[in-house]
Amino acid sequence: MEITLKEILPPAYREHRAILHFNIHTLEDIEGVVEAGYELDLPVIVACTPRVLNTLGGRSIVGVYRSLADYCSTPVVLHLDHTTELRDIWRAISSGFTSVMIDGSRLPYEENVQLTRTVVEVARAAGISVEGEIGAVPGKEDDLKDYSKDLTDPDMAYSFVLETEVDALAVSIGSAHGFYKELPKLDFERLGSINKKVNIPLVLHGGTGIPVSDIKKAISLGIAKVNIGTELLALVTETYREVSRLDYDALEIVDAGKRKLKERVKELLLEIER
Ligand code: 13P
Numbered sequence: 001m002e003i004t005l006k007e008i009l010p011p012a013y014r015e016h017r018a019i020l021h022f023n024i025h026t027l028e029d030i031e032g033v034v035e036a037g038y039e040l041d042l043p044v045i046v047a048c049t050p051r052v053l054n055t056l057g058g059r060s061i062v063g064v065y066r067s068l069a070d071y072c073s074t075p076v077v078l079h080l081d082h083t084t085e086l087r088d089i090w091r092a093i094s095s096g097f098t099s100v101m102i103d104g105s106r107l108p109y110e111e112n113v114q115l116t117r118t119v120v121e122v123a124r125a126a127g128i129s130v131e132g133e134i135g136a137v138p139g140k141e142d143d144l145k146d147y148s149k150d151l152t153d154p155d156m157a158y159s160f161v162l163e164t165e166v167d168a169l170a171v172s173i174g175s176a177h178g179f180y181k182e183l184p185k186l187d188f189e190r191l192g193s194i195n196k197k198v199n200i201p202l203v204l205h206g207g208t209g210i211p212v213s214d215i216k217k218a219i220s221l222g223i224a225k226v227n228i229g230t231e232l233l234a235l236v237t238e239t240y241r242e243v244s245r246l247d248y249d250a251l252e253i254v255d256a257g258k259r260k261l262k263e264r265v266k267e268l269l270l271e272i273e274r
Contacts, residue, residue, distance in 0.1 A: 002066065003075040005099045005129035005225070006167045008043055009201035013224035018204075018215075020273050021045035022265055023081060023229030025052055027064045028254055029236065032262035034068040034076055042269050043075040045099075045225065050088040053080060058095025066096065079131075081227070089119055093126050101131040101170070109156065116164040131225075134160040135172030137205040147176070151190060158197040168201045168225060173218075175206035178230045186214050188221060195222030203227065212271050219272075228268060236261050 012019050022033045022044065030046055037044035046065060053061065062078065069076040079099040080092040089100050102119040104112030116132040123130045135152030152171040161169060171194055174186045184206070195202060201224035204215070208230040215226055236257040243256045 001073060001075050002069045002098055003043070003077055004127070004167075005045070005077055005079065005131065005201075007129075008075055008077060009168055009224045013201040013222065016220050018219045018224050018226050018273065019043050019045055019077075020207075020265075020268060021047045021079065021081075021203075021225055021227040022232060022268075023047050023049065023052075023227070025233050025236065026254075026257070027056060027060060028258040029232070029261055030061065030064045031068065032258045033265055034065075034072065036262045036265035036269060037074050037076060038072045040266060040269050040274065041074055042273050043077075044265075044269070045077040045079050047079040047081045047227070047229075049081050050083050050085065053088060053092060058091050058097075062096040081229075086115075086118070089122075093123065093128065097128065099129045099131070101133070103133050103170075105133040105136040105150075105170075105172075109160075113160060113163045116160075116166060120165050129167040131168040131170055131203055132160065132164055132166035133170035133172075133205075137170065137172045137175060137177060139177035147172075151187060152194055154190070154193040154197045157194045161198045161200055166200070168203050169198060170203040170205055173204070175204060175210060177206045177208075179209060179234075183209065183211075186210070186218060188217060191218060191221045191223070201225060215272055226272060232261055232264060235264055 024030050033046050065078045077099050078097045080097050081101050082103045102116050104115040120130050134157050136150040138147040173191045174184045176184050202222045203225040204223045205227045207226045207228035239257045239260040243253045
């Protein structure tokens with residue numbers, strides 16, 4: 001079933017549950033994620049970055065998504081992740097994505113509000129949902145020792161939600177994108193204060209490597225969407241590498257990658273979402 005974040009996140013947020021967001025990098029990954037959710041009877045969010053959108057093409061991604069989501073009973077969101085350029089947002093909306101994230105977190109506050117508000121207005125008209133970000137979740141490119149200044153300020157989060165009317169808010173509470181040497185410490189106190197102020201579904205980015213117990217605590221404090229990307233890309237890439245050393249053809253290699261991804265997605269869904 002095709003669905004938006006707007007429909008799926010508020011009940012999860014109220015019930016202290018979270019829906020998992022999985023970053024896909026191939027069309028087969030979409031099948032793996034949707035089949036995993038379907039087999040466990042759990043909702044899933046299929047997400048891709050603009051780089052993936054522009055490599056695979058909006059029509060291909062949406063074609064595969066619809067061909068699966070329209071025929072399965074479990075809810076499936078198709079979400080464009082971390083987008084900084086409006087042209088990518090328009091591309092996703094016109095292709096049939098049901099959700100987009102506009103990431104103005106590196107911009108000055110007023111510019112972030114303005115950009116996010118523009119996207120919310122168009123997305124509303126298209127009937128899809130919008131995730132925004134305030135504070136900035138660091139990635140590989142950032143010096144992890146110096147990101148405390150980018151943590152989300154609860155008062156700023158409150159005014160951002162009020163001014164933009166986003167459906168979900170990504171917050172920076174200590175997690176980081178990608179693999180890292182030192183395990184990031186989540187700032188639960190900050191998360192609790194943000195949650196008291198904004199009262200909308202919050203999003204935890206950088207899910208790879210965060211212990212399940214920390215993720216569960218974050219869910220009890222307002223996180224209703226958990227994003228997982230890097231570990232799945234690494235798993236599929238490693239599977240392709242391993243299998244291609246053996247005497248397999250391209251179809252078997254791609255299928256092995258999909259099966260591994262599906263297995264891991266199921267594990268994560270059982271550990272966190274159920
Ligand atoms: P990881 O790549 O660290 O799992 O983070 C994914 C993410 O937050 C995508 O938005």
